[in-house]
Amino acid sequence: MGVAHRSTPTRGRTPASKPAPRRAAAPLPPEVDAWLKAAALDVADDGIVISDATTPDAPIVYVSPSFERLVGYSAGEILGTNCRMVQGPGTDRETVKQIAIALQAGKVFQGEILNYRKDGTPFWNFLRIAPIRDASGRVTHHVGTQSDVTELHQSREREHELRDTVAHASRVRTVAALGASLAHEVNQPLAAIVVNAEAALRFLDACNTEEIREALEAIRDDARRAGEIILRAHRLVRKQPAQAEPVDAARVAADVLEFTRVRLRHAGIEAKLDARATLPRVVVDAVQLYQAILNLVVNAIEAMEGNAPGAPRTLRIAVGAEDGGVRVRVSDTGHGADDESLARMAQTFHTTKARGTGLGLLVTRSLVEAHGGRLEVARNRGRGLTFTIHLPGEDHP
Ligand SMILES: Cc1cc2nc3c(=O)[nH]c(=O)nc-3n(C[C@H](O)[C@H](O)[C@H](O)COP(=O)(O)O)c2cc1C
Ligand SMILES: Nc1ncnc2c1ncn2[C@@H]1O[C@H](COP(=O)(O)OP(=O)(O)OP(=O)(O)O)[C@@H](O)[C@H]1O
Ligand SMILES: [Mg+2]
Incomplete structure (x- = not known):
């Protein structure tokens, strides 16, 4: 579509010459006007x-x-x-x-x-x-x-679809990368189930009902735990349209820490979650918020894995209220970044990892912005970086 540019009558004039006085437009005869x-x-x-x-x-x-x-x-x-x-x-x-x-x-x-x-x-x-x-x-x-505005609408829809597809592909990749620790995580309750089932069978011979009850209760709890781990992974891998609903961001952050528990333990990282008991709810797609925080947590883990022995390995997630909305802060004590890398992180996508795609932050940013929020990164006073997700509250237009 062509864009009309107003002519700029002063351009090209010598500076000394004065602009010509505007001539008042003569009123149009009524029939011409009409x-x-x-x-x-x-x-x-x-x-x-x-x-x-x-x-x-x-x-x-x-x-x-x-x-x-x-x-x-x-x-x-x-x-x-x-x-x-x-x-x-x-x-x-x-x-x-x-x-x-x-x-x-x-x-x-x-x-x-x-x-x-x-x-x-x-x-x-x-x-x-x-x-x-x-x-x-x-x-x-x-x-x-x-x-x-059909064309505009369609191109916006295609853009959303593309964002969701990239986000999904990135989730599948994250789950695959966490696969080994997930298998380990599921194996623990499964092994406990086998042990308890064998014990229950033995107690059966002795007709020890109290012990049998305890073993069965333990089996039930472990089976639930294993089921939840698989369900979480499944939720991330499943492809479904984004659905905004009121969400407790602190709960999502706690779920992310639960999901990455084994990986954190293997890396010797101490994880802390500070969250106020009452927080405004944010209207977001829960899986996408989960992914946005998960990407930051995985990055934080990767930034601390190379820390020299003795250097602190602390991951802190702080969820707090802000302007009727919520902010989620993810801090690490990893290798941090210089000014140039920091600027690059805030703008384009790039990776410094042999097996990285550089999509993690891009996906996090685009998911957060799609919910009317924004992502910020800053250097900590001590070691490492802090990424902050700002999300508007439920009443946000
Ligand atoms: C001047 C004027 C132009 C309108 N143009 C459109 C239109 O292009 N498309 C549309 O869906 N509704 C349009 N509307 C809205 C409907 O006419 C109507 O007001 C709306 O459906 C709400 O009323 P209802 O609940 O009684 O249907 C227009 C209304 C006015 C007053
Ligand atoms: N917490 C962090 N500390 C230091 N550098 C970081 C941190 N988070 C991200 N970075 C830097 O930003 C780059 C981009 O991160 P991003 O998550 O987008 O991609 P990636 O982690 O390299 O790859 P992928 O997420 O696909 O595995 C990283 O390669 C790293 O250099
Ligand atoms: Mg990453």
Whole structure:
């Protein structure tokens, strides 16, 4: 689409010359004025609709030719009806409700809504409806402007799909990388189950019901534990559309630490979680938040694995309230980064690891930003780095 640039009349002038005084535009004769406005409406790309707010069900009193082209109905078919005629089965009822509320309150509505042309093809309509008031302030009409933003919408959807696909691929990779420690983790309760089952069988011969009960209870708890570990891995590997819901970020952080427990232990890292008992909930996809924190934790572990003996290996996750939302801070005492690496981490994707993809931080950042939040990184006063995820609270628009 072409972009009109305003001409800049002073450019190219010698500095000494004064700008010519603007000539006042002569008023147009009424018939030219009317013709010019009609011609402008004719060539305009956006649809324009005016409805009468003083008559029940606000009938349409004017439609521009561009609106006719946009929806495929002729003015004759539309005039006197209500614009809801372009809505259809896929139109979001919540958006329709918002329009009704805005119109009722005499406010401007602006938003995207799925509409349908006369031939049934759907299109995304970027709709703006504003009230027109008479001298006494009474709303007499509404003017709506519509533009077809289907392509923009589709490219945004493709972008979301791509982000979800990359995030998923990165999750599968993380789970695969943690696979060995996960197998180890599942093996522990399974081994305990076998031991307890054998004991229960022995107690059966002696008819020792109390001991049998204890063994069976232990078996039940271990089986649950093993099941949970597998379920967590499965949740990360499963491909499903993102679903935002109110989530307790501290619970998610605790789950991440549970998931990485064996890996942390193998690396000799002490992990701490500081979380306030009552935190605002954040509306996010729980798996994506889990992944965002998991990526930071895996990076923190990798940054400390090379620490010299004696150097502290501490991972700290602090979850706190902030501006009605939540911040999740992941600090390590690893090798840290110089200014240049820090700047690179905050912008593009790159890796310094032989088997890294450099996608971890990119995925974390894009997941956090998709939820209206942001990711920051800073050097600690002592060793290592601190990554902070800032997430808006439930009331965030
Ligand atoms: C001037 C004007 C233009 C409108 N244009 C559209 C439109 O292009 N597409 C749409 O879905 N709704 C449009 N609407 C909204 C509907 O006409 C209607 O107000 C909305 O569906 C809410 O009312 P309802 O709950 O009674 O249907 C427009 C409303 C006005 C006043
Ligand atoms: N906690 C950290 N301490 C020091 N450097 C870090 C830390 N986290 C990330 N980095 C640096 O940022 C780079 C990018 O991290 P990112 O998670 O995006 O990719 P990666 O860890 O290299 O690969 P992958 O996540 O795919 O395994 C890392 O290679 C590392 O150099
Ligand atoms: Mg990483």
